[in-house]
Amino acid sequence: MINLTKILAAILVLLAIALGGYAWMLSRQAPPPAAAATGPTVASAKAQQALVYPVVVAAKPLPAGLAIPADALRVERLTINPAGAFQDVAVAAGRVPVLDLAEGTPVMENQLVSGLALRIGEGERAIAVKADEVMGVGNKLQPGDYVDVFITLKSDGKDVDRSQARLLLSRKRVLAYGNASVDGMASKSADKASQQAQRAEPARTAVLAVPVDEVNRLTIGDASGRLLLALRNPTDLSEPDPELFAQLPTALQPPARAGEPRRAPLEGLDRAQAGLTAVDLVTGGRGPAVQPVAAVRATGGAPRTAATGGPARTGLQVEVIRGERSETVNY
Template sequence: MIHLTKIIAAILVLVAIALGGYAWILSRQPKLPPVATASTATLERANTKTHAVVVAAKAIPAGTLISADALRVEQLPLNPTGSFKDATPLVGRVTVLDLGEGTPLQEGLLVSGLALRVNEGERALAIKADEVMGVGNKVQPGDFVDVFIMLKSEGKDIDRSQARLLLARKRVLAFGNSSVDGMQSKTADGPANQTQRMETARTAVLAVPVEEINRLTLGESSGRLLLALRNPTDLSEPDPKLFADLPTALQPVASKPGDARRPPLVGLDRAQAGLTVADLVTGGSVVPGGIKRGTATQSISIPGQRQGTTQRPGLEVEVIRGDRSETMRY
């Protein structure tokens, strides 16, 4: 019995030694990182792809310049069409609609097109065009042209017809279906361009200083306009000191005694003051009734009639509108 007890004790000692050795071996192996337990929401976010999208950091009213502090980049699950990843190109752009905070900025929500090619103080104005007026349809967007006007008088007074420079070195924004914002090649010979070149241009869009628009609109309605193509490196323009400014149709309110002298009208103020056809045709030297400015009315004796004050006949100009002709007297 004692012998059996010793055997069992020996076996237990051996088992203990084996277990101790196994434990020592396990302690020598590197520890595995603990398994992280993630929630369902975390797993869903990990499986959802996000996109960097520029959004409005605050409300942006329509028609205002976008500042850098009005934009931020967010990670969104959707990537809207026409959106932006970088906010830098958007600084200085103008919005078309009111944008609320968090609204993704898209190209369709920003002002684009020909309006961005108009410089400050200019306006884009369209005039009628044809093959002759447009230098045989050789005018291209981006060219510079001189605008001439032709005024034809009645057949009896051919010497009173006149042709003169109306506007000098004006930039062409569009001619026919081509425009500077279309980025169309001038030398492309593809089928689309060939078809477009065969079409006669009906309009030409010019960039005109706002104070000169009255001259252009009256010139188009009173006579015939011709575009003269010029080299873009030719910067010559008429000397404005050679001729006096044309009088305006509206006169500003007279200054009160003691007030500082009002400066000459410029820009929008001069455009609002307007221009008359008579002053455009005569250069402001004739007032209505045919009397030259600064001259007195002459008394002419006509046989068979009572003597009195009779005005000399003024300037007669034939206005051509399509196939219609109308004589205007000044």
């Protein structure tokens, strides 16, 4: 009986030890569920921190058409990262917006001026002229090349000797020729077949960078004669000496005011505003073409005065050239 009691006591002791061990094991396994419960919270907080992006925004209203000063921009950390946004103020500073931007608006690439306009230097203008295979050096011109612009002015069939060809503009940069442009827009096409088709298509226009005060020469020359582009080596910096030739008179003249000092020659936009006449371009500023009376008589002409109908005392015959037409007036 005593042995049975001892056996039962031993069994109870072992059972108590087993239960204690089981309880200890449960106490050791309890923290992991708590850690598992807090794990997603920490991961979520880290994910939220990782989804915050530095974005350049307007620190004050930015008007369209004016360069953005650096102090008008700041970097904010946003939960969104717009396509084309800037992360560095220095990259966006100096760019020109195409539309008004309110304060706090993210500054993006598609809101700023881009393309060929950024390739034009200060004081220059991009001018397009008609082009063909002959005018464009056999279609060998490429954007970035430098050319001389020659002009051919043809008189009427009776006065072939009055036709002239001369240098109109020197060392002008080609911004675009046909579909190719210095801003690389043609190279953005991923389709190689379309790129080859663009290169094979004959060019119809050439875009040149021209100082604003020389734009009148190019436009009048394009309207009055035939232009020819001569390709030159970009390292050749030679240009004609402007001191050798008189400056052409302008179509408009500033009013002369008594007592005021003589004005300096017009330059830049002022000279562009003053304009140029076709007659001055053709004659070099000497006015209508003049023939002496001997030359007139040699051709069978008889200059007369308007008042008497007799021989003109001046003995001059004036040819007024208007574009491709010429008109002779006797004096």
